[in-house]
Amino acid sequence: MNRILLPALVSLLAMGCGKAAVRTQALAPEKPAPAVTTQKETAAKAEPEAAEEQAPAEGRHEVGDYVVYRFSGSFQKAPVTLTERVVAREKNALVIDFILEEGKVATELRVRLSDAPETRGEVLGVQRIEKGKLVPAGVDEYEALMAKTMVVADENEAALGSEHVVAVMGNDLLPAKRTSFRVKIGEKKATLTTVVSDKFSWGDLSGEITADDGSVIYRAEVVNVGHVVETKTGKEPQVARSDYEDYE
Secondary structure (H helix, E strand, O other): OOOOOOOOOOOOOOOOOOOOOOOOOOOOOOOOOOOEEHHHHHOOOOHHHHHHHHHOOOOOOOEEEEEEEEEEOOOOOOOOOEEEEEEEEOOOEEEEEEEEEEOOOEEEEEEEEEOOOOOOOOEEEEEEEEOEEEEOHHHHHHHHHHHOOOOOOOOEEEEEEEEEEEEEEEEEEEEEEEEEEEEEOEEEEEEEEEOOOOOOOOOOOOEEEOOOOOOEEEEEEEEEEEEEEOOOOOOOOOOOOOOOOOOO
């Protein structure tokens, strides 16, 4: 998997192997979402074929891969960040640490997800990370954590259309599609816009719900994505790490 970072973010890759010796926390930089422009506007800079060549390759997540999302808007009192990092790969499953940061409060879960083609994404097990220890937990805790990052439209009134765009993430250009929908959130009429790319394996690149009065109800954006390789000295970058760094 190619390592990509958003503009103005510092390189966070360390080479080597071994196990971290110190506890570190998820990085939560307040940076703008990836720049998205129509392919027509970027034709002079990069042809679609070039964009595909530079985009991260599709494929399986590997140990050390991580992504950081930022969620903001009136649906929350303050922005929150969600970090996901792959800590182990099994035959047909991934073990991923989820770290939700709400101000100074962090909730950490270690989740086993199916990676089998027919059940990919299905939750196989959940553990809570508390003071450096793993505590058995239920799927309901994982669902409650994820619910803090979502807004569900009460009514989807109409699809407004789609267009092909190019998402610029650092030096990488990702061919993507931007789609808009007319929705209702409670009594408010709003527009939901999503940007997705087959070249970005973590999920949507961004999503936004904007009310007719211009206020932002919900915004989801990628602020950091990459890969961390641990060193024997324990001097890894302070990024995407939970309070429990052992996996057996």
